[in-house]
Amino acid sequence: MAHEIYSGGYGQHLVSQFARRSLDREGAFFRPFLQPGMNVLDAGCGPGSMTVEIARIVAPGKVIGIDIGDEQFEVGRKLAGEMSNVEFRQANLYALEFAAETFDAVFLHAVLYHLNQPAQALREVFRVCKTGAVVGARDVDYGGDVRFPTSPLLDGAWDLITRVFAHNGGNIYFGRTQKRAFREAGFQVVEASATYDSFGTPEEVGSYAAYWIEFLGEMNRALVLQWCSEAELEQILDALRSWGAGEDSFYARARCQCVVRK
Numbered sequence: 001m002a003h004e005i006y007s008g009g010y011g012q013h014l015v016s017q018f019a020r021r022s023l024d025r026e027g028a029f030f031r032p033f034l035q036p037g038m039n040v041l042d043a044g045c046g047p048g049s050m051t052v053e054i055a056r057i058v059a060p061g062k063v064i065g066i067d068i069g070d071e072q073f074e075v076g077r078k079l080a081g082e083m084s085n086v087e088f089r090q091a092n093l094y095a096l097e098f099a100a101e102t103f104d105a106v107f108l109h110a111v112l113y114h115l116n117q118p119a120q121a122l123r124e125v126f127r128v129c130k131t132g133a134v135v136g137a138r139d140v141d142y143g144g145d146v147r148f149p150t151s152p153l154l155d156g157a158w159d160l161i162t163r164v165f166a167h168n169g170g171n172i173y174f175g176r177t178q179k180r181a182f183r184e185a186g187f188q189v190v191e192a193s194a195t196y197d198s199f200g201t202p203e204e205v206g207s208y209a210a211y212w213i214e215f216l217g218e219m220n221r222a223l224v225l226q227w228c229s230e231a232e233l234e235q236i237l238d239a240l241r242s243w244g245a246g247e248d249s250f251y252a253r254a255r256c257q258c259v260v261r262k
């Protein structure tokens, strides 16, 4: 397989942000397609807050959340408590252990754009879907980002972030290609739309900035220093710190979402 590293990492900061995701917000586009009795795969489920919500809706149907990063499952297992229709398993989307035609629905939230071979993953998803199964996917497209204020140093920060994702094998413009990717994997597109995740309160902006400071300054420091000097990196990190504390700072990230059927 071509070079691929999951760029997000499994730091407590990010995992706890993902653990706040809900079907009412991030998964609203897929909610109307879920029915009691469905067996669902949540692929790349992360900490699994939405996996557990899906399980509540489809009960007595069963939900399996899979992810390569199983250290996140503690969160989902705690949220699930005594529920018996939700399970978390470490597994890779490229090689699913399930028999063909197993699931009535598959949810892929914020995972396909991290993959270097999304077509291969979607062939696996197609295989494990029953005929008529419904699939919902939501992915970033950095081309739709709205951010304020800007400066050459902040532009430099987003440029470095973009380079890290590309180096790790992901595609931060995957969102716009969803329809084609699913169609080429054999699915029929039911609907496609877009929404924004926004960071507007001082807490949201501060925490968003803190994540990217950690992303560039710690998690990917060695890689980033191939593209800029220590001094330039420190200036960029300082600019992100000031942005994170800025009264007027705002960020909105575009997310493309689609629903398809086998």
Ligand SMILES: C[S@@+](CC[C@H](N)C(=O)[O-])C[C@H]1O[C@@H](n2cnc3c(N)ncnc32)[C@H](O)[C@@H]1O
Residues within 6 Å of the ligand: 006, 008, 018, 019, 021, 043, 044, 045, 046, 047, 048, 066, 067, 068, 069, 072, 091, 092, 093, 094, 108, 109, 110, 111, 114
């Ligand atoms: C941005 S997180 C999204 C997590 C969750 N779906 C959510 O929205 O909160 C992406 C997740 O995809 C997982 N992932 C990346 N590559 C994967 C692969 N090949 N197979 C399974 N999971 C993968 C990562 O470990 C990570 O937990």
